[in-house]
Amino acid sequence: MTLKVISLPVIIIAGFFFPLVGMFEAAGNPTFSTGPTAENALAADQQLAMALQNNDTLGIVRMLDKDWAVITSHGDIAEGLDVFPSGIRTGRRMLDAQEISEPRVRLFGNVAVITSKVRIVVRGIPGEFNERQTDTWLWKNGAWKCILTQESDLKDGNQVKSMGHYWFAMFSKGSNWGQDSTTTAKLFQEHIHYIIGQRETGKIITGGAFLDKVTWIGFEIYSCKTSEEVEKITKADPAVSSKIFSYEIHPWATLKGEVKFQ
Amino acid sequence: MKNQIMQLNIARPILVIITGFLLAPIQMFGGAGNEKPSPGPTVENVLAADQELARALRENDTAGIYHLLDKDWAVISTRGGIGEGPSIFPDGIRTGHLTRKTYELSEPRVRLFGDIALVTTKVKTSGMFEGKSFDVKERQTDTWLWKNGAWKCILTHESNLQE
Numbered sequence: 001m002t003l004k005v006i007s008l009p010v011i012i013i014a015g016f017f018f019p020l021v022g023m024f025e026a027a028g029n030p031t032f033s034t035g036p037t038a039e040n041a042l043a044a045d046q047q048l049a050m051a052l053q054n055n056d057t058l059g060i061v062r063m064l065d066k067d068w069a070v071i072t073s074h075g076d077i078a079e080g081l082d083v084f085p086s087g088i089r090t091g092r093r094m095l096d097a098q099e100i101s102e103p104r105v106r107l108f109g110n111v112a113v114i115t116s117k118v119r120i121v122v123r124g125i126p127g128e129f130n131e132r133q134t135d136t137w138l139w140k141n142g143a144w145k146c147i148l149t150q151e152s153d154l155k156d157g158n159q160v161k162s163m164g165h166y167w168f169a170m171f172s173k174g175s176n177w178g179q180d181s182t183t184t185a186k187l188f189q190e191h192i193h194y195i196i197g198q199r200e201t202g203k204i205i206t207g208g209a210f211l212d213k214v215t216w217i218g219f220e221i222y223s224c225k226t227s228e229e230v231e232k233i234t235k236a237d238p239a240v241s242s243k244i245f246s247y248e249i250h251p252w253a254t255l256k257g258e259v260k261f262q
Numbered sequence: 263m264k265n266q267i268m269q270l271n272i273a274r275p276i277l278v279i280i281t282g283f284l285l286a287p288i289q290m291f292g293g294a295g296n297e298k299p300s301p302g303p304t305v306e307n308v309l310a311a312d313q314e315l316a317r318a319l320r321e322n323d324t325a326g327i328y329h330l331l332d333k334d335w336a337v338i339s340t341r342g343g344i345g346e347g348p349s350i351f352p353d354g355i356r357t358g359h360l361t362r363k364t365y366e367l368s369e370p371r372v373r374l375f376g377d378i379a380l381v382t383t384k385v386k387t388s389g390m391f392e393g394k395s396f397d398v399k400e401r402q403t404d405t406w407l408w409k410n411g412a413w414k415c416i417l418t419h420e421s422n423l424q425e
Contacts (some may be wrong), residue, residue, distance in 0.1 A: 057347045071382060075401035075423030077371065106334065106345070106416065108407055111378040113417055132342035134419045136405065138375055146352030147373065148380055150403050165353075214353065237319060253357050 029105055036139040038105045045135055046100065049118070051220035053098040057085035058100045061227035065138060065145035073131055073151040097121035097128070110139035117154065130154040166205070167222040167230045174243040191239035195220060200246060203233055217245060227251070276320040303408040305353060305372050307423035308379040309412035312404055313367060316425040319387075322363035324352035332414040340400055354391075377408040384423065 035041065043064065051059030061081050069079040087093030100116040113136050120129040122144050136148040178184065198204040198220075207220030222230045237246040301307070311330065317324030332350035338344055354360035364387055371382040381404045388397040407418040 039335055069371070069382075071403060071419075071421050073421055075399070075425075076401075077382065077401065093327050104336070108416070109376065113405055115336070115344065115417070117342075131340050132344070134338060134403070134417065136380060147375070148382075148403065149384075150338075150421060152338055152340055152342045152419065152421045165318055171274070182409045253353060259280070 004190070014070075036107065036110050036112065036144070038112065039108045041107060041137050041144055042103055044116045045103065048135065048146060049098050049100045052084065053095055055088045055094055057088050058211065060084050061086075062145055063144075065140070065147045067145055068150055071148070071150040071151045085087070090215050094123040095120060096123050098174060100133075112137040112139075112140050112144065118151075164254055166208060166252045166254070167224060167227065169207075169220045169222060169230065169234050169254045170241075170248045171217045171219065171245040172247070173217060174240070174246040175211075176243040177245075183242075187239050187244050191237055191245075194237050198233060203229075279387050299399065301412070303374060303379065304376055305379070308374065308381060309370055310404050311406060311415075312370070312381045312412055315404065315415060316365050316367045317383075319351065320362055322355045322360075324355050326353050327355075329395055330413070330415055332409070332416045335415055336417055338417070338419040339390050340398075345350045360389065362387060364388045379406040379408075379413070380404075381406065385420075397415055399425065 018161045048060070048063040050056075064081050066081060066184065067079075068081060069077055070083060071077055084093060097119065098121075100117045101119070103114055103116040113134060113135045115132065118131045119134045122129070123126075130153075132149045132154050133152075134148075134150045135146050137144045138147045176184075179202060195207065196205060200205075203222060203224055204220050205223050207218060209218035210216050222233065224233070226228045227249060234240055234247055234249065238246070240247055288378040295399070315327065315330045316339055317323070318330065319382075328348050333348060334346075334349050337350065351360065366386045368382040369384045371380075373380045382400055383404075385400040385402045386398075387400070390396070400420045401423045402418060402420045404415050405419075406413045407416045407417070
């Protein structure tokens with residue numbers, strides 16, 4: 001009889017407690033019924049950013065794996081769940097803003113790698129910090145846990161200098177060069193129209209004629225993926241197909257953005 | 263008939279020797295790339311892959327670099343730039359824009375999560391980039407994916423190391 005009387009208050013009290021537990025789960029590191037996806041990994045990354053922005057120590061800890069570490073933009077390694085929370089508690093790392101943008105998300109089974117641009121405003125420090133950050137996430141017991149964060153200062157430019165691959169087509173006098181001036185003049189006009197058409201498609205990006213015409217008549221720079229494509233376009237040039245021009249093709253590389261074509 | 267058997271008996275050692283000569287270079291070349299370590303993904307073989315990538319970078323070995331990088335590989339530079347594609351370093355080397363003189367790894371921190379491994383190291387590297395010499399220290403994380411029995415690097419994130 002006593003047990004029956006007690007059991008009702010227990011159920012009522014438990015009823016108050018369990019929704020609270022559920023709320024903390026929802027506010028911290030939520031579980032996903034769908035399994036690991038790029039979408040829920042990105043959601044976890046945004047939730048961690050939000051917890052950092054709100055100086056929410058509990059929220060931060062919930063999103064991190066116990067083996068988590070951060071590589072700072074100065075190259076230091078700090079390990080353990082309490083790195084950011086201890087900074088918040090002591091007032092050294094209170095944020096007014098942490099916003100992520102331009103995410104690059106890659107999912108490999110139960111691991112997700114998210115690289116994003118991060119804007120940070122630290123309380124009491126004028127200005128803002130911009131970083132490129134990679135968070136690596138591990139899918140564990142139905143939720144994402146961050147296992148590593150690496151930061152780099154974001155300075156000039158968003159792209160690492162990389163090479164652009166192009167092709168040079170060098171034109172010289174063909175076997176029919178100068179045989180019939182009227183026909184040659186007509187084929188020259190057709191050649192120019194053909195090149196203009198190819199430039200409009202973006203396959204040829206620039207070129208021109210050598211005025212001395214000693215060895216080379218002119219050249220064109222192609223932006224094509226394969227030499228076969230360059231050959232095909234070049235062979236279809238009226239000046240080439242009529243053997244007014246012969247040609248050589250050479251692959252060419254230069255730093256992207258170094259040469260600007262109009 | 264007896265003559266044929268004799269010929270076969272003589273031919274067999276020659277065949278074995280020739281096969282030995284042919285197979286030896288295959289073994290040698292196989293050992294130089296990221297060939298398949300037999301026991302599956304381990305901390306030891308991912309660290310070996312990371313060191314092999316460091317060797318390829320140090321020796322400006324374009325084929326070796328390319329071989330160890332996944333086709334979706336990207337690098338985050340110390341200045342926060344993103345470069346994508348395994349040909350970034352090989353292209354720079356082939357065109358003379360990048361030549362390394364040194365590339366040394368130390369203090370590795372390795373974490374293995376199934377088919378994914380994170381290798382964080384201190385990097386000291388020097389060389390020439392676009393005609394200017396450099397000598398820098400970085401903290402770098404290479405993220406590796408175990409794929410078809412070998413490690414492929416899927417991301418390199420570099421942070422400037424200020425000591």
